[in-house]
Amino acid sequence: MESSVEISNPLRVTAEKPKRLKLKLTQAGKKAALGYLFLSPFLILFIVFTVVPVIQSVYLSFTYYNMLQPAKWVGLSNYSVLFLEDDTFIKSIKNTFVFAVIAGPLSYCLSFMLAWVINSLRAKMLFSLAFYVPSITSGIALSIVWLYIFSGDRYGLLNNWMLSWGMISEPILWTTDPDRIMPVIIIVSLWMSMGTGFLVFLAGLQNVSPELYEAGAIDGISSRFQELWYITVPLMKPQLLFGAVNSIVAAFGVFDIAVAIAGMPSPNYAGHTIISHLFDYAFIRFELGYASSIAVFLFFLTFGLGRIVMKLLSSKEQ
Amino acid sequence: MTMNYGKWVARFNRGLLYAFMIALVGFTALPIIYMVSTAFKPLNELFLYPPTFFVRKPTLRSFFDLLTATDSSVVPFTRYIFNSVFVSGSIVAASLIVCCLGAFVLSKFKPPGASFIFAVILSALMFAPQVTQIPTYMIVSKLGLVNTYWALILPKIAVAFNIFLMKQFFDQIPDALIEAAHIDGASEWKIFWKVIMAVSKPAWATLIIFSFIGNWNDYFSALVFTTSETMKTLPLAIQTLAGGPGVVARSGALAAGTLLVTLPPILIFMLFQRLVMNTMVHSGIKS
Numbered sequence: 001m002e003s004s005v006e007i008s009n010p011l012r013v014t015a016e017k018p019k020r021l022k023l024k025l026t027q028a029g030k031k032a033a034l035g036y037l038f039l040s041p042f043l044i045l046f047i048v049f050t051v052v053p054v055i056q057s058v059y060l061s062f063t064y065y066n067m068l069q070p071a072k073w074v075g076l077s078n079y080s081v082l083f084l085e086d087d088t089f090i091k092s093i094k095n096t097f098v099f100a101v102i103a104g105p106l107s108y109c110l111s112f113m114l115a116w117v118i119n120s121l122r123a124k125m126l127f128s129l130a131f132y133v134p135s136i137t138s139g140i141a142l143s144i145v146w147l148y149i150f151s152g153d154r155y156g157l158l159n160n161w162m163l164s165w166g167m168i169s170e171p172i173l174w175t176t177d178p179d180r181i182m183p184v185i186i187i188v189s190l191w192m193s194m195g196t197g198f199l200v201f202l203a204g205l206q207n208v209s210p211e212l213y214e215a216g217a218i219d220g221i222s223s224r225f226q227e228l229w230y231i232t233v234p235l236m237k238p239q240l241l242f243g244a245v246n247s248i249v250a251a252f253g254v255f256d257i258a259v260a261i262a263g264m265p266s267p268n269y270a271g272h273t274i275i276s277h278l279f280d281y282a283f284i285r286f287e288l289g290y291a292s293s294i295a296v297f298l299f300f301l302t303f304g305l306g307r308i309v310m311k312l313l314s315s316k317e318q
Numbered sequence: 319m320t321m322n323y324g325k326w327v328a329r330f331n332r333g334l335l336y337a338f339m340i341a342l343v344g345f346t347a348l349p350i351i352y353m354v355s356t357a358f359k360p361l362n363e364l365f366l367y368p369p370t371f372f373v374r375k376p377t378l379r380s381f382f383d384l385l386t387a388t389d390s391s392v393v394p395f396t397r398y399i400f401n402s403v404f405v406s407g408s409i410v411a412a413s414l415i416v417c418c419l420g421a422f423v424l425s426k427f428k429p430p431g432a433s434f435i436f437a438v439i440l441s442a443l444m445f446a447p448q449v450t451q452i453p454t455y456m457i458v459s460k461l462g463l464v465n466t467y468w469a470l471i472l473p474k475i476a477v478a479f480n481i482f483l484m485k486q487f488f489d490q491i492p493d494a495l496i497e498a499a500h501i502d503g504a505s506e507w508k509i510f511w512k513v514i515m516a517v518s519k520p521a522w523a524t525l526i527i528f529s530f531i532g533n534w535n536d537y538f539s540a541l542v543f544t545t546s547e548t549m550k551t552l553p554l555a556i557q558t559l560a561g562g563p564g565v566v567a568r569s570g571a572l573a574a575g576t577l578l579v580t581l582p583p584i585l586i587f588m589l590f591q592r593l594v595m596n597t598m599v600h601s602g603i604k605s
Contacts, residue, residue, distance in 0.1 A: 034506055035427030042420030043435070045476035050442055053453035060452065067456075117339065125591060130343040133350065136583040138535040138553050144576050145353045157352075157371070191346060196528070245444055253446030256537065260557075275448050282452050283542060295449045306444035 054299065060292035067286055078293040089294070091269050092277040095182065096252060099273065103186045104251035107193035108243060114194065115201035116228065128202055135195030143260030146188050150174035150261070178270035181262045185271055189257055193250070197243035204239035208232055237313060244309045252302050255279065274298050350580075357381070357577040364570055380570035384578070393547045398555040399578070405467060405551060406533040409474045413529050414522055416475050421484035422510050426496060436485070442478035448538065455542055469543040470551070474533060480525050487521035488514060523593040531583040552579050 036043075061078055065071035082089055118127045149157045152173040159171040174180050208231070213221075216231050233240070255275035262271030264280070274294065282291035351371075356364070358376035385395050424432050454473050463469040491514065499509045515522065537553035544550060550558070556575045 031427060031506075032429035035423040035429040035432075038419045038427070038506075038510075039423040039429075039435075041416045042476045042481060045416065045472065046439075046442075046478075048457060049454055049473040049476065050450060050478070051438070053450035053457065056453035056456070057450060117335070121336065121339065127339060127343065129588065129591060130347060132587065133584055134346060136531045136535070136587055137350070137580045138537070138556075138583075142349065142353065142576065142580065144556075144572055145349045145356075148356075149349065149352070155365075191349070249444060249446055253448060255448065275446065278448065278451075282455075288452050288456075291452055295452060299445045299449045302445045303441065306441075 057292045057295045057299070060289050061296045063289040064287075065289040065292075067288060071289065074289070078290050079297075081290070082293050082297070088269055088272065089274075089277055092272045092274050095270070095272055096254065096274045098182060099186060099189070099254050100248075100251035103189050103193070103254075104247050107190055107251075108197065108247045110190065111194055111198040111243065111247075112201050112240075115198055115205055116232070119202065119205040124202075128199070131194040132198060134192050135198070137192070143257070146184075146261060147175065150184055152176055175261055175263075176267050178266075178268040181266060181270040185254070185258050185261055188261060189254065192257070193247075195250075197246050200239045200242055200246075201236070204236040205232065208235050241310060241313045244313065245306050248305050248309065249302055252298065252305075353573065353576055353580065356573040359570065359573070361570055364573075380574035381578075384571040384574045393550075395555070395575075397548060398550055398552045401467075401549065402534060402552040405470045406530055408467070408471045409533045410526055410529045412471065412475045413477060413480055414525055417477065417480040417525065418484050418515065418522060419510065420476075421481050421488050422514055424481070425485045425488035425491075426493070426514075439478045439481055443482060451538070451542060458543055463543075465544050465546050465549055467549075470539055470549075473539070474536075477529070480529060483525060483528075484518070484521055487518050491517055520593040523590050527586055527590050530586055534579075534583055 060071065062073060062075060063071040064074050064078075114131055115128075118124055118131070121127060151157070151159065152171060152175060154160060154163065154171050156171065156174070158174065159168070162168045163171065172180065174184050212231055212235070213227055216227060221227055221230060253275055254273050258266070258271045258273050258276060264272075264276060266272055266276075275298070278291050278294040278298070281287045281294065355371065355373045357380055358378070359373045360375055360377045360379055363370060363374060423429065424436055458464060458469045458473065461468075463472070495513060495517070496509055499513050504512065535553060537551065537557065540549070540551040540554045552575075556572070556579055559572050559575060
């Protein structure tokens with residue numbers, strides 16, 4: 001409210017600028033100093049707990065380090081063991097990719113479509129709350145519910161229902177059969193995936209002004225899907241990009257749901273993800289150098305994918 | 319006549335859409351309904367065959383069990399609740415001030431190097447936080463913070479997502495508003511509180527919610543940074559409850575605990591939902 005009043009007289013502000021230029025130069029130095037002062041709490045904590053750890057990860061990944069003895073430089077050997085000899089790691093990459101390739105795009109599209117449909121309904125708040133709530137529940141805490149639903153014996157809810165409807169004749173070992181673990185993890189993750197991205201899409205959709213649709217109708221857009229493709233999607237590029245980066249990071253960082261459902265280590269490593277592997281070596285075996293090479297690999301993977309997505313979504317515009 | 323017919327078809331389609339969406343909501347709500355209903359089940363209903371979905375004779379027994387049964391272990395359950403509330407609350411408060419101040423500088427001061435700092439923050443959005451967990455652990459242990467609240471709080475304050483969210487929002491605040499405050503003789507510190515923060519209430523409400531929910535549910539850092547039973551947070555305590563011996567006997571307490579952990583984020587979100595929806599408009603990445 002207040003701001004709109006101020007925008008209406010920007011002329012006065014710009015007119016004053018040339019006169020005060022000389023004064024402003026010294027003021028600029030003061031302002032910058034004050035700026036750094038305000039920024040310093042964030043910068044210090046950010047450097048100590050984010051920037052330094054990333055650099056240190058890269059360094060550690062070239063060493064053998066177990067926290068008791070000082071780190072010993074081993075060159076690329078961690079990486080060569082990781083990619084050439086560690087079958088469990090290859091398995092974890094495979095699992096993570098299967099998960100990311102299926103759950104990532106699926107949850108992304110689902111969030112967008114649901115947000116789009118909800119936006120056209122009444123009681124938007126209620127519907128969005130209903131779909132958002134699963135994502136804010138604690139994955140760990142709710143795993144108790146999932147383990148009950150997917151329990152492998154006859155008492156499991158799903159088995160029980162399927163048995164009584166005659167769909168199966170014997171209970172299915174949802175969380176212990178290596179072939180079933182990944183699908184169950186994917187289903188549970190999808191259920192929880194209407195999170196931040198979903199909210200961003202909802203908000204972005206509300207931002208598209210109705211006049212644009214009216215104008216579109218005059219220009220010959222006839223169906224809701226054409227509207228979606230030619231008007232809504234181009235306008236929501238920033239939100240779509242944010243959602244994409246978000247879902248890539250989430251998809252490749254899958255860990256707690258996998259552990260909650262399949263345990264650790266999971267049967268035949270069927271629910272073993274890159275982060276599980278990292279956690280295993282870092283905090284169970286304390287081979288921190290080796291674990292760091294896993295972290296560095298994951299870092300470049302998500303970072304590279306994020307860049308590619310950014311390129312794809314921004315070049316489409318031109 | 320045809321007009322009327324078309325209208326009816328449209329209305330019918332709409333009804334169908336609502337019916338479909340409501341069915342979908344019902345389906346996604348199933349696990350949550352089940353969780354709530356199980357928490358109120360008496361012991362004999364927990365082990366019925368075939369299992370029942372809804373509770374028949376609701377009781378608060380499981381909640382008492384939760385608070386008393388864990389007494390046999392060293393730490394009372396209320397300690398976990400306190401840990402979670404204290405840690406999440408501190409992170410949210412500290413992160414709000416630190417990230418908003420930082421975002422204010424990046425958005426309005428733009429000192430030399432600001433765009434570089436922002437680029438680094440933007441790239442920090444692009445990796446899973448677990449990637450930095452090992453060195454963070456080393457730093458925390460070198461600072462002698464393992465098994466203290468500091469270990470759970472300090473690393474979570476300067477979060478890239480938070481400062482990014484706030485900066486995107488502050489960018490929308492017209493500079494003229496700040497200029498006007500300058501002319502009125504307000505100091506930068508005063509401008510930050512009285513102008514910037516006053517105008518961006520929805521943005522920091524959003525930050526509070528996301529930050530609270532994320533940290534409330536976080537179990538990785540408590541798992542890594544603490545070894546003592548007294549420092550555990552709720553999600554970790556629940557997981558221990560689920561994995562420890564005598565799981566069957568405790569399954570009632572477990573269900574009650576799950577409900578307790580899940581409730582606060584839902585309540586907080588419901589309280590602030592309208593404010594969140596207003597902010598998220600600004601949170602896209604502009605390339």
